[in-house]
Amino acid sequence: MTDSNANMPDAKGYFGEYGGQIIPPQLIDIMNDINDAYDKVSQTAGFQDELQELNADYVGRPSPVYFAKRLSEKVGGARIFLKREDLNHTGAHKINHCIGEALLAKYMGKTKVIAETGAGQHGVALATACALVGIDCEIHMGEVDIAKEHPNVTKMKILGCKLVPVSRGTRTLKDAVDSAFEAYLEDPVNYIYAIGSVVGPHPFPKIVRDFQSIVGKEAREQFLAKENKLPDVLIACVGGGSNAIGLFTAFLDDAEVKMIGVEPAGKGLDTPDHAATLTLGTKGALHGFECYNIQDKEGNPLPVYSIASGLDYPGVGPQHCYLKDIKRVNYEAVDDKACLDAFIKLSRLEGIIPALESAHAVAHAMKIAKTMSKEETILVNLSGRGDKDADFVADYLSL
Missing domain, CATH: 3.40.50.1100 (Rossmann fold)
Structure with a gap:
């Protein structure tokens, strides 16, 4: 580090x-x-x-790094790769x-x-x-x-x-x-x-x-072997922040690698229905530690919302707060609409149904890829698969 x-x-x-x-x-x-x-x-x-x-023998590690060729072609610009944590036993990181x-x-x-x-x-x-x-x-x-x-x-x-x-x-x-x-x-x-x-x-x-850092350690070695260079951008969704810190930790020393954590903007950052703690939160105590969190004037946590149940938490990991303050990681927010669009596009272009949590990261990758060159690369931590979300999304979108 x-x-x-x-x-x-x-x-x-x-x-x-x-x-x-x-x-x-x-x-x-x-x-x-x-x-x-x-x-x-x-x-x-x-x-x-x-x-x-x-x-190795139970979880099925290492999880592969996969080039999402059809998604990349559809979006245009940078090539998008996925760290396939969705393939682990139990379906997530x-x-x-x-x-x-x-x-x-x-x-x-x-x-x-x-x-x-x-x-x-x-x-x-x-x-x-x-x-x-x-x-x-x-x-x-x-x-x-x-x-x-x-x-x-x-x-x-x-x-x-x-x-x-x-x-x-x-x-x-x-x-x-x-x-x-x-x-x-x-x-x-x-x-x-x-x-x-x-x-x-x-x-x-x-x-x-420490236990999640295996994600980044594998990804760094795999990407170097595959591309003979490090990714230009790392992207991971952030609720509490475990899958993101798992990916980021191995790259903190690599100043040339940009890192982006993606929070849920929910129904909009101008509404109370979001969980963008690093984007809009303030410092306070929650669940036994100091972090950015969504709170009222008395310091009590406010209700938060995300279409992804794993992201609707009013606080965030303390290391993410520190990485935000020193500007080593940028934190962005993606709303429900963009999340669902990414969910469907990844499913239909790559045959990979992502967790709604992970779809937030995919959505931001799609957004910035088109602003980058074809020589540049994005590595997304696909933190989980969408079996758990399939029926909900089908009903929500009337599929």
Whole structure:
């Protein structure tokens, strides 16, 4: 990494002025125990060997880098490549950190893993990983998302996890996080909270980033082998920010590589129906850490919206906040209409049905590709497949 990103987070979990442990004093020791266990266990040969074997033989890594030839020809300009995280077991990048978190829980002797999920990809991946290592799993999910993402709900039940519907507030991701964390606090000694993104109190943003960094490490090597150069632009969608930081981390030292995180503009940035936290948010505390978030004048998080359930979170990972401030990553916003257009175009031109979350990144790639030359390249992190969204989109568009 660049000097400004090296050794981050610091000992207190901060990326610049973002992150930390904004939690009750009695929880700080527990979080520090998790951090110490992670730092110790994750460096052992046994853990690394088991993780590497599972990534190769269970998850199906490395995921390929694919040139989207027909999409590129249709759009014009730069060539668009996809890092195919949609081809992982369970259909998204979420399995990368869920395998790591489940292994960590096993090595620490925990009896239950508790987590939240929005679109259900994290829930499915964690239920899968817990079934694999033989540990109980409890997933909290908003009722709105349960109705919208029924295929993932069914998978979680089949995998044997306890699914807890959340009926409070907006009944979406933010409320699921609140509910899951409360359940975790009932027995933090025997339970472990496996957060689904690079958010939450330290050490979770670090742990999830580290497990997701395999995406960028693979992509960098693959792209150099394929093109004999690095991509000109990296693009990934950003809700909490795990798939984006997973791609970006390996390229932070490469000043010539431009990076763009794409947030949901929802029904428009001039409406309250968006989740563009880096674009329109202000600094504050949320879910145990400091970050940009969508909040009222008293600092309370406001309801947010995205057509993609995995992106409707009022905060964002602290490292993304830092990367925005130092201008290493640019953050843009894509609305529902452009997202759906990209969803259909990628499906019909390449035979790849993307997750609605990932379609935000594809939409921005389509937008900027036409302003670039044919010699230039864009690499999009296709973070998940759209099985979970197919019925919703078909109904929404009356297909």
